[in-house]
Amino acid sequence: MFRRSLALASVAMTVALGLAPSAAAEAPAARAYSCSPGYFCIYSDWNGGGTRCQWSQESKTNTADDCSFIQRGQNVRSVRNNTDHRVQYYTRTNHKSRVGSTLSGHEGNLQGDYQIRSFKKQ
Numbered sequence: 001m002f003r004r005s006l007a008l009a010s011v012a013m014t015v016a017l018g019l020a021p022s023a024a025a026e027a028p029a030a031r032a033y034s035c036s037p038g039y040f041c042i043y044s045d046w047n048g049g050g051t052r053c054q055w056s057q058e059s060k061t062n063t064a065d066d067c068s069f070i071q072r073g074q075n076v077r078s079v080r081n082n083t084d085h086r087v088q089y090y091t092r093t094n095h096k097s098r099v100g101s102t103l104s105g106h107e108g109n110l111q112g113d114y115q116i117r118s119f120k121k122q
Helices: 002-016
Strands: 040-043 052-055 078-081 087-092 096-102 107-109 118-121
Touching: 078 096
Parallel strands: none
Antiparallel strands: 040 052, 040 078, 078 107, 087 096, 087 118
16 A cells, blocks of 8 residues: 555656646657658658658759759758659659669658759659
8 A cells, every 4th residue: 555655646746746647758759751642742841841842744854953041052951752662762863873662652761961953754
């Protein structure tokens, strides 16, 4: 009985002092990945955050033509492939220096130390 009382007192003291972990601290970070159906999207931040650029075409030879954060020299940190096909991406224009690909309907963080300068349907 003494141990049980001691345990309850310990829990009550922890909560009273604010030492108990909050629910927000344990919850995983929200994932954005806002990407229209039929589009391939790249993001300047992790988990689909930051600035987004998106394309509905199956191939792009130079993403800097119409992506503001690529024009500013920022790297791509995450992608979302909301198309019905796999997308291959490259660190150079005109589909040179392939660095990776993402399956249809998938998303995720990249290494984050390069730009996607072109892409095409696989």
